[in-house]
Amino acid sequence: MTFPERAIGIKVSEAGWLSTFQDLGRENSEFMGVPCGGAADQHSAAAANILVGNSRKSTCLEIMGGRFAFTATQDVMCAVTGVPAEITVDGDLVAMWEPLCIPAGARVVLAKASGGMRNYMAFSGDLETARFMGSAAPESRMGFPQQLAPGQTLTLHSRYRGFTHPFLTQPLFRLPVPAPDFSPDVWTIDVVDGPETDRTPGIRKLLSSSHYTVGTKSNHVGLRLDGPVVHPEGLGEIVSHGVPIGAFEIPHGDELIILGRSRTLTAGYPIVAVAAKASLSMLGQASPGRKMTFRWISNAEAVEQYREQQRLLAHLEERVHALFAAVGLPVSAISAASPSPAAA
Amino acid sequence: MTTHTAYAERLHHPPELAAEPFGDSALMLRVKNDDADFRRTASSRLRDVLLEVRPYGVLDIVAGVESLLVEFDCLAVTHEQLAQTIRLAVAGKGLEPGGASASQSLFVIPMVVSEEFSPDLPGVAEELGLGSEAVLQQFSSSVLTINLLAAAMAPMMGGVQFPGQVSRCVEPRTNVEPGSVMVAGTNAIIQPFPGPSGWKVIGRTPLTICDIREDPATSYKPGDLVRFEVVPEGEWARLEGQFLRASAASRQEGGHGDLP
Known part of the structure; x- marks a missing residue:
């Protein structure tokens, strides 16, 4: 069950203190004097995209502090990762680090982030944005701020057509999510x-x-x-x-x-x-x-830790793909193909 | 000496490379040699070799003044494996400076000198024991080579024909205007975007040297040649904001041949 892509408007009514388009950063730019930039918390940004079936490198939103709110013109699927925050859909609390099925017209609010700087919000599909050296990541010094303003309408190209659980209205996904522990003092x-x-x-x-x-x-x-x-x-x-x-x-x-x-x-x-x-x-x-x-x-321990971190993301990716394929949710063709060398 | 012999000699005596881990995912490469100029030229050539060979696992490269930082995927290769691949690549290709490549462009960059735009010119003149006019004369008669693109694609250029080294500012400026032409040692750099700098400011170009709406964002690349031309302040308005492009002659003919 696949549907063609359609354009969906995502109206940002509140933009937090600082929200931008974001991704994992530029590749092959540093030899040209441009820092890679990209999500400071690469793990959370990658996980947000994986949770909605996107390629890890897809454009997402990075939200820093304050209240962020949007309403979409059609059903959308999104996921929010990063530091603990309160997310509501039409006033009802929903979970972070999970695919969220948002009905058209519902007001989604992210607020009260605590314990750290950043949240990442990914949408199933491609967010339309400008790119600099192939990436949506801000490079403010060079005049590429990528900042979202209240009242702005983002365009999402998505094959998602809504989803409801056959027995429960709110879908419940049990996914092996490697959420970091931000709680220690x-x-x-x-x-x-x-x-x-x-x-x-x-x-x-x-x-x-x-x-x-x-x-x-x-x-x-x-x-x-x-x-x-x-x-x-x-x-x-x-x-x-x-x-x-x-x-x-x-x-x-x-x-x-x-x-x-x-x-x-x-x-x-x-x-x-x-x-x-x-x-x-x-x-x-x-x-x-x-x-x-x-x-x-030691260096060997550092490499092992990173291997384990990437293994957990790859495991999540496999489970999301299997689940989405079983229930007919869209999965990005790019991410379904081969994982990046880092994930191998 | 035949080409064959030269090639074999190169294989037997590749320049010595120091490769030092910089964290779990980066390797710092330095060419071992007593001559700073040799180290600079060889690092620049090493960068080209790595960009051409693209050893497995390499993600990006940061050019330093006389070094290269190679960033790699630590799940794909180890420091030791990557260092070995790079040494093999260097042994095969050598690090001798190549001839002027066909794609080398010449940029003639207009620069305005005024009290406002050249706050460090008197100090630089004093340090070099020259008059301001003589400093500008030597600066604008030098043909500079872009050694690397520094922060925000700033062209860092070597080869300024000064009789001595220019020191850096004791107190770096917190903000230097875009277009500022700056010197330190016998190097020059142009500030593409506002930001801090400790280099000495001797002039300003009215041209826009980097614009992310252009693709690529700069017309120049490492290895290209630059000559500065002091123009009267009256020219500013006419040239202001124009995007810097290579001079037409150099692009047609390429290389050193068409230099005066």
Whole structure:
């Protein structure tokens, strides 16, 4: 049972503090001087798209704080992931991290997000948006803000035609959802050695035994943390070089910076640690005031953690595809084909 | 010496590459050599080799001044495997500077010099022991090579014919206007979008050098050549906001041949 694609209007009546189009970021752009950007919490953004049968790389919405509300002209299926928040459909509470079947004209409200920065909302189908270097991800410095305004109507091209459970009006899906735990008071972020770790006596003990607090000047370029730092010894001037996402830099002042996906690509500061790839999504959710500490792991452990994180997403993807195929819900042809190399 | 011998020699003596893990998913590559110019040229060539060969697992590459950061999928390859593939690619292709490629373009970029647009010109002149006029003369007679695209596609260029190195600002500016032409060391850069910079500002071009509504967003690419031309302030209004494109002659003929 497949239907042709149709255009659906999604009227955004409230746009939160800052909401944008978003995806997993640009590919092959950094050698041209453009940071990859993309969802700071890649895990939640990918999961939102998977939950509605889309390719992980599809355009979704990133919602930061405040109230976000929309009404669609036709039935739509969406999913909301990220930090805990309250979602209602015509006033009734519904669950996060689940496919939601939204009837035409119903008012969907996302509010009261807590414990972190970002929510991701994905819709079954393709959201129409501008792209820069192949991606819908904002690059505000270069004049590509991608911000949503209240009153704006988004266009969704979807093959979804509504869905009701044969016995219960509200469909119940039991899916193996790898939702992160945002509840601890102090988040523990895993790190591996950086190039200057050994030149910075005491940094290992300091990072693993101290609490750091995310400062208010933090953004998608980097988190600025208050907490004890030590400076590397005996380093000459470091010639500007490329820096990976998650690099822990100690500039000249007493501040620790963890670089985000929209970092400036080169810098000349010592790198005393690098966040493990599997921890980057959590870092992408850290809001001002968030307390965190760090745990040193080996490179092999870091790769294993990331493999497990990707395995869980791939497992969810398989289950969604099987379920959607069984009940006649649309599945993106791209995602149904072959998963990205990272998921293999 | 026959071509064959040269090729074999290259295989036996590939430039030495240091490959250092930068976290679980990146490898920092540096060409080992005592000469900074050699390191710069070789890193630039290394970037081209990697873009051409595309070793398995590579996701993106960030060019530094004399290094390359290779970002990879840590589930596809390990640091060691990737380093080995890259060394093999380098052994096969070499890192000797290639001849001027056919696709190399020349950009002649107009630049206005004024008190407002050139706040660091007197300081740069003093540092170099020259007059402001002489600084501009040497700057505009230099043919620069775009070594890499830095933040927000800023063209970072080498080859300014100054008699010495220009230092950076003691206190970096928090915001430098787009179009600003800046120097540091014997390098130059143009600020494409507003943002911070610690480079010395000596002029401003009225042209738009990067526009994301264009595809591609810049006409220039690493390896292209640039010459600056100081134009009177009166030219500003006529040129303001025009998108920078390669000079027609260079695109037809290509390469160094048509340089004065």
